[in-house]
Amino acid sequence: MSNKVMTALGPISADKLGVTLAHEHLMIGATGWNFDATFTFDRAAAVDKMVKEINEAKKECGLQTIMDASFADPAIDAEVYKIVQEKTGVNIICSTGHNTEGGAPSAYWTDAILYTGDYDGALQRLYESYMKEITVGIAKSDAKAGMLKLSTSKDAMTKFEELTFEAGAMAQKETGVPIITHTTGSTLGPEQADYLISKGADPKKIAIGHMCDTGDLNYVEEVLKKGVFINMDRFGSDWLYPDRNKCENVAKLIKMGYVDKMLLGHDYAIYFLGEPTMTGELLEKMPNWHLQGLLKVFVPIMKEFGVTDEHVKTMLVDNPRRLFTGE
Numbered sequence: 001m002s003n004k005v006m007t008a009l010g011p012i013s014a015d016k017l018g019v020t021l022a023h024e025h026l027m028i029g030a031t032g033w034n035f036d037a038t039f040t041f042d043r044a045a046a047v048d049k050m051v052k053e054i055n056e057a058k059k060e061c062g063l064q065t066i067m068d069a070s071f072a073d074p075a076i077d078a079e080v081y082k083i084v085q086e087k088t089g090v091n092i093i094c095s096t097g098h099n100t101e102g103g104a105p106s107a108y109w110t111d112a113i114l115y116t117g118d119y120d121g122a123l124q125r126l127y128e129s130y131m132k133e134i135t136v137g138i139a140k141s142d143a144k145a146g147m148l149k150l151s152t153s154k155d156a157m158t159k160f161e162e163l164t165f166e167a168g169a170m171a172q173k174e175t176g177v178p179i180i181t182h183t184t185g186s187t188l189g190p191e192q193a194d195y196l197i198s199k200g201a202d203p204k205k206i207a208i209g210h211m212c213d214t215g216d217l218n219y220v221e222e223v224l225k226k227g228v229f230i231n232m233d234r235f236g237s238d239w240l241y242p243d244r245n246k247c248e249n250v251a252k253l254i255k256m257g258y259v260d261k262m263l264l265g266h267d268y269a270i271y272f273l274g275e276p277t278m279t280g281e282l283l284e285k286m287p288n289w290h291l292q293g294l295l296k297v298f299v300p301i302m303k304e305f306g307v308t309d310e311h312v313k314t315m316l317v318d319n320p321r322r323l324f325t326g327e
Contacts, residue, residue, distance in 0.1 A: 002176055005324045006134075006146035008081035008092040017091065018064030020320035021291065023180065023209060023233035023265035025070050026050050026084060026092065029273025031105055034073075039274045046271045047083050053270050054088045057291035065091040065320065066291075067265070069149045069180060069209075071104070072096040072133055076273070078141035096133035097149035097168060100184060101158040104151075110160050119163070126167040134175050146324075148172060151182035152192060165192070169199035178205040178323045180231060186214035193226035203227040204326045207263055210234055212246040217253065224258055229323055232315075233265035235298045236289030239282065247298055250315075251305035262315050263323065266293055 004011040027046060033039065057063040068081065078094065085092040098104045112122040133145045148168045152161050172179055179201060183189050189208045197203055207229035211220050223230055232250055234240055253262060268289055269278065278286070288297045299312055321327070 003325055005091075005093065006144050006177070008078075008085045008094055008143040012091060014321045014325045016064075017317070017321050017324070019062050019295075019316050020065040020067065020263075021063065021265045021294070021316075022067050022207065022263035022320055022323075023069045023231050023267050024066050024291065025267070025269040026066070026068050026081065027076065027271040027273055028070050028269045029073075030275075030277060031099065031103055033274030036274045041077065041273065043077060043080060047080060047087070050080070050084045050270050051087045053291055054084065054090050058088060058090055061292050061295040063090055063291060065093065067093045067095075067147065067180070067320070069095055069182075069267070071099050071149055072129075072138065072145070076139065078138035078143045081143050082141070093146040094138060094143055095147050095149040095180075096130050096138065096145035096171075098151065098160075098164045100151045100153045100182070101160040102153060104160070106160045109163055113159060113163070119159075123163055123167055123170075126163060127170045130167055130171040131174065134171060134177055145177070147177050148179045149182070150179060150192075150196075152184060152188045154185040155187050157188060157191065157195070162195070165195050166199050169196050169201040172201050172205060176202075176205070176326070178207065180207045181209045183208065183210045183213075186210070186216065186219065189219065189223040189230075190226065193223055193228045197226065202326055205323060207231045207323055210267070212249065213241050215241065215245055215249065217249060217256075220249075220253065221256065221258075224253075224261055229261050229263055229319065230258075231263050231265060233263070234267045235264070236266045236268065236286055236293045238288075239285050243288065243298060244301060247301040247307075248305050250302055251307050254307060254311055259311050259314050260319060260322075263319050264294055264315050266291065268293075 211230040212232040
């Protein structure tokens with residue numbers, strides 16, 4: 001069992017993670033953003049915005065670590081992660097992995113399977129791609145991925161998504177890095193866990209994502225019974241499912257005995273690559289969608305339902321450490 005966690009600036013002791021937001025995005029863009037000729041990436045402006053918001057959360061909320069759930073994208077300037085960590089002193093844990101088939105540059109992999117019929121060959125190449133990002137660096141940077149991020153579509157896992165999950169399980173077995181996931185429409189959480197475990201992934205190093213998007217706690221408990229963690233990671237997105245209900249459900253899950261299986265986050269994006277997807281009226285409905293939302297707004301609401309400071313520490317400090325160490 002390793003006690004080391006890979007950050008953008010290199011490995012640290014898992015004991016140094018501290019207050020950890022388990023699913024955020026320093027920068028994110030919809031697939032194809034780099035083909036928008038009207039957009040020019042301004043590294044200095046991006047870094048300034050990230051440093052400002054992260055430093056504020058560090059000062060006001062004691063933020064120490066961000067698990068950045070952005071997918072592997074060769075067009076992203078991964079050096080930014082290193083610069084931001086150096087300027088803020090907040091640990092940045094980068095990801096490799098893929099989005100859903102509809103949201104990923106999937107044609108390369110699906111065509112490889114469709115036209116050659118060689119699933120195993122595509123699987124080996126994707127596994128090697130993940131391994132390169134974990135052991136060498138993301139794209140042209142030497143900033144290494146410290147975790148895998150995998151995704152499924154609503155209701156059914158596509159062949160491409162099966163490929164990404166199997167390659168992810170292979171890479172986890174080889175390196176020990178944890179896997180966090182994206183679920184769509186509160187579906188396939190149990191199936192994600194079953195599939196990864198069936199391919200040899202360690203359930204103690206899996207966190208099934210977006211489990212706060214629903215009030216169906218039977219569905220959530222079905223995931224938890226697999227022995228994995230869950231990410232309650234969309235606080236601030238009140239339009240997806242009411243934030244107050246999310247807070248109450250955290251309290252209910254604690255009473256059901258699952259405080260040591262929950263991680264917390266916002267799925268917040270600091271900087272958009274290309275045209276932002278969160279603008280206008282939608283953004284106006286999300287006033288608490290930011291890095292300080294949990295500790296300033298939502299934890300106090302959780303406490304109305306009986307959540308204690310010790311529970312909060314377990315979810316924000318202890319559980320992220322355990323996810324990385326496999327405790």
